[in-house]
Amino acid sequence: MTATTTNKKPGLNLGKLSAVAQIAVKPVQPADAEIELARIYSVKQVRKTFRNLEELAESFKLNGIIEPLVVHEEADGRYRIIVGERRYRAAPLAGLVKVPVIIKKGLTELQIRRLQVTENNDRDDLTAYEEAMGVIEDVELYGTKEAMTIWNRGEAWVSKRMAVRRYADPVRELLENDLCGDFEVLHCLNQIYDIEDTHTEFSRLSHRMNEGLPLSRDEARNTLARMKAWKQQQDDLAQRRIELDNAKKAGDKAPEKTPAWLEEQRKRDAERAAAGADAGDQDEDGGQDPAPAPAVASGRGQQALPTMELTPEQKAAAEKERANEKLLSLREETFEWGEANQAQFFSMKTHMTTLGHNMHETEWVLWQGFLSMTLPMLEGIGPERAVMYLKKLQGELKDKTPAQLWEELHPDIEGAGRNASPDMPEGWRF
Amino acid sequence: MKTIAIANQKGGVGKTTVARNLAFFAIERGLRVLCVDLDPQKNFSKTLRALRERTVGDQGDELQSLTGSALFDGEAIELQPLPCGESAALVAADRELVDVASRPLEDLHAPRAALAKLAKDFDVCIIDTAPTLGNPLYAALIAADFVVCPCTMDQDAIDGLGDLFEDIARVQQLEWNADLVTLGLLANRVNTRRAFDRNALEQLRDELGEVVMEGVLYDRAATQYAKDRPVWRVQSGESQILAAREMKAVCNQIFDKAAI
Numbered sequence: 001m002t003a004t005t006t007n008k009k010p011g012l013n014l015g016k017l018s019a020v021a022q023i024a025v026k027p028v029q030p031a032d033a034e035i036e037l038a039r040i041y042s043v044k045q046v047r048k049t050f051r052n053l054e055e056l057a058e059s060f061k062l063n064g065i066i067e068p069l070v071v072h073e074e075a076d077g078r079y080r081i082i083v084g085e086r087r088y089r090a091a092p093l094a095g096l097v098k099v100p101v102i103i104k105k106g107l108t109e110l111q112i113r114r115l116q117v118t119e120n121n122d123r124d125d126l127t128a129y130e131e132a133m134g135v136i137e138d139v140e141l142y143g144t145k146e147a148m149t150i151w152n153r154g155e156a157w158v159s160k161r162m163a164v165r166r167y168a169d170p171v172r173e174l175l176e177n178d179l180c181g182d183f184e185v186l187h188c189l190n191q192i193y194d195i196e197d198t199h200t201e202f203s204r205l206s207h208r209m210n211e212g213l214p215l216s217r218d219e220a221r222n223t224l225a226r227m228k229a230w231k232q233q234q235d236d237l238a239q240r241r242i243e244l245d246n247a248k249k250a251g252d253k254a255p256e257k258t259p260a261w262l263e264e265q266r267k268r269d270a271e272r273a274a275a276g277a278d279a280g281d282q283d284e285d286g287g288q289d290p291a292p293a294p295a296v297a298s299g300r301g302q303q304a305l306p307t308m309e310l311t312p313e314q315k316a317a318a319e320k321e322r323a324n325e326k327l328l329s330l331r332e333e334t335f336e337w338g339e340a341n342q343a344q345f346f347s348m349k350t351h352m353t354t355l356g357h358n359m360h361e362t363e364w365v366l367w368q369g370f371l372s373m374t375l376p377m378l379e380g381i382g383p384e385r386a387v388m389y390l391k392k393l394q395g396e397l398k399d400k401t402p403a404q405l406w407e408e409l410h411p412d413i414e415g416a417g418r419n420a421s422p423d424m425p426e427g428w429r430f
Numbered sequence: 431m432k433t434i435a436i437a438n439q440k441g442g443v444g445k446t447t448v449a450r451n452l453a454f455f456a457i458e459r460g461l462r463v464l465c466v467d468l469d470p471q472k473n474f475s476k477t478l479r480a481l482r483e484r485t486v487g488d489q490g491d492e493l494q495s496l497t498g499s500a501l502f503d504g505e506a507i508e509l510q511p512l513p514c515g516e517s518a519a520l521v522a523a524d525r526e527l528v529d530v531a532s533r534p535l536e537d538l539h540a541p542r543a544a545l546a547k548l549a550k551d552f553d554v555c556i557i558d559t560a561p562t563l564g565n566p567l568y569a570a571l572i573a574a575d576f577v578v579c580p581c582t583m584d585q586d587a588i589d590g591l592g593d594l595f596e597d598i599a600r601v602q603q604l605e606w607n608a609d610l611v612t613l614g615l616l617a618n619r620v621n622t623r624r625a626f627d628r629n630a631l632e633q634l635r636d637e638l639g640e641v642v643m644e645g646v647l648y649d650r651a652a653t654q655y656a657k658d659r660p661v662w663r664v665q666s667g668e669s670q671i672l673a674a675r676e677m678k679a680v681c682n683q684i685f686d687k688a689a690i
Contacts, residue, residue, distance in 0.1 A: 012585075012588060012629075012630060012633050012634075014588075014633060014634065014637040014638070015637070016592055017588075017591050017592045017595065017637070017638070018637040018638055020592055020595045020596050020599060021591070021595045021615070021638050021641045022638075022641070023595070023599040023602075023603070024595040024596075024598040024599040024602065024612045025612045025614065025640070025641050104603050105599070105603060106596065106599045106600075106603065107600075107603055107604070111600070111603075111604060115604070
């Protein structure tokens with residue numbers, strides 16, 4: 001009997017269960033427990049700097065410690081500080097040997113971390129640098145999602161602090177020295193720093209902040225925008241210079257450097273121009289363009305006889321004709337891209353079905369594709385007009401499907417295919 | 431209203447058996463009882479619906495009433511629990527309870543708020559919980575004032591107790607519900623003829639001391655048969671008298687400890 005009992009006992013292995021069960025059964029520790037400072041210890045904290053410890057100690061001498069520290073009971077019977085590091089450090093300065101504590105037990109590292117951050121977070125008195133370092137460490141230890149939970153903030157908030165890792169050293173110093181705690185401003189500053197090799201503008205701003213003059217978000221953004229625009233101009237100029245140089249070289253050397261499509265285009269232009277005014281009815285867009293006959297004629301003149309001296313009127317007319325041709329072909333291309341986009345989305349959907357994408361993955365890919373196609377276009381027509389267009393489209397989509405609208409706009413004329421660039425209807429207004 | 435949750439993430443350890451006997455025990459004491467079924471298997475609900483059938487005449491399936499998943503609306507609950515006889519009412523389990531597992535932590539406080547709204551109409555609330563750890567268990571533990579953990583004497587069930595008590599401790603220590611009182615571990619379906627059961631119970635008492643409740647439920651057929659009524663109302667059966675005595679003793683202890 002005794003033998004079986006002892007045999008079976010290790011099998012149940014209740015040691016650990018006993019410890020945790022005692023925690024669960026015992027009522028929560030009353031807050032007014034006092035523990036000797038000697039039994040409390042601290043590990044690395046979110047907070048790096050402890051200001052005004054003497055001042056706090058003075059207050060302890062007068063009033064004692066009003067708010068208890070939160071500690072975690074460890075296996076060795078000692079207590080590790082979860083919240084109240086500053087009070088713990090100030091207590092001996094006030095001559096205290098015991099401090100009031102709330103005792104927690106059996107928590108995991110992650111749970112302790114959450115309590116710690118919540119406490120500091122709610123009181124909102126960490127420096128921006130301490131906060132950023134804390135967030136970075138948490139993301140590295142627990143991942144972004146958990147860090148968002150720990151700090152109770154969104155992804156953008158976390159990633160702004162994560163970006164500190166990529167800051168140039170002088171920018172990071174501004175943060176470390178508490179000269180600037182605004183991550184928006186810092187982000188701008190970091191870009192300003194990167195734009196110029198000489199960092200002149202950045203030096204000016206950082207010097208100014210060192211003098212104690214703060215930099216507002218608007219000012220930082222405006223400076224950055226100005227510098228970006230300037231940089232863009234410089235780049236464009238440089239690019240144009242290169243192109244000009246290349247064109248010169250190409251002109252000097254061989255004409256076969258011209259890309260095939262351009263060659264094709266030129267040939268077509270030449271043919272068209274050569275065909276002259278008579279070609280009007282053969283043209284697939286024939287009859288639609290109110291292109292005046294003289295313009296066509298002069299176009300031919302210009303193309304066929306390049307050496308001939310043209311009158312200014314002829315030149316202007318030729319210019320207009322070319323622009324008209326160009327616009328038409330651009331409109332045709334835009335129409336074709338529209339159809340190509342549709343095909344694109346159909347095949348993306350097919351591939352996603354094959355891959356077994358779930359709802360969110362599918363939505364993401366489609367939304368992404370939609371944005372990729374739309375956003376550059378919206379920027380192209382101008383942001384304000386974009387909003388107007390989207391509103392109008394939304395209205396029209398209330399009664400009709402996109403396919404119906406498409407059909408109306410580009411009716412399929414029997415035999416001739418769809419009209420890619422329909423004329424403006426009589427009296428049409430946006 | 432005092433709220434008692436019956437919890438253990440292991441299935442088949444007797445949660446619903448204890449819940450239903452406690453509910454009938456309370457009814458017979460003349461208390462107004464709110465029965466909350468948070469287990470999507472709906473067995474506790476079935477018991478109460480059977481009681482309604484005997485007293486009101488129908489199971490109340492047709493009636494719109496407050497369900498377990500609706501408790502997560504918190505103070506915004508609109509429906510009332512389903513009346514099941516004079517002094518009992520049911521918050522019935524529903525399929526949607528399955529989704530509780532994926533709710534964010536802050537939602538888990540809602541059922542407590544919902545029950546607080548009903549508190550004036552009842553003296554006791556018995557919560558039967560789903561056999562899982564994590565969110566569904568947290569929600570029940572946050573809503574409860576007391577928790578009882580039935581456990582059978584088998585290796586798997588005993589191995590799972592560590593996790594269960596860890597979850598209880600978490601709810602207390604993180605102050606989701608700092609006042610939650612663990613009434614203890616209730617040894618259930620103990621078979622005195624099996625050496626393993628006798629040993630396990632002895633060891634649990636040695637190691638856990640007062641955590642193990644004094645009353646023990648032994649393995650009796652009558653307890654298993656009593657699905658729609660308390661075991662002391664089962665008509666016959668060899669083990670019925672003993673089973674009834676043990677069950678009543680346990681219910682008494684639980685109510686004493688909870689000062690009901």
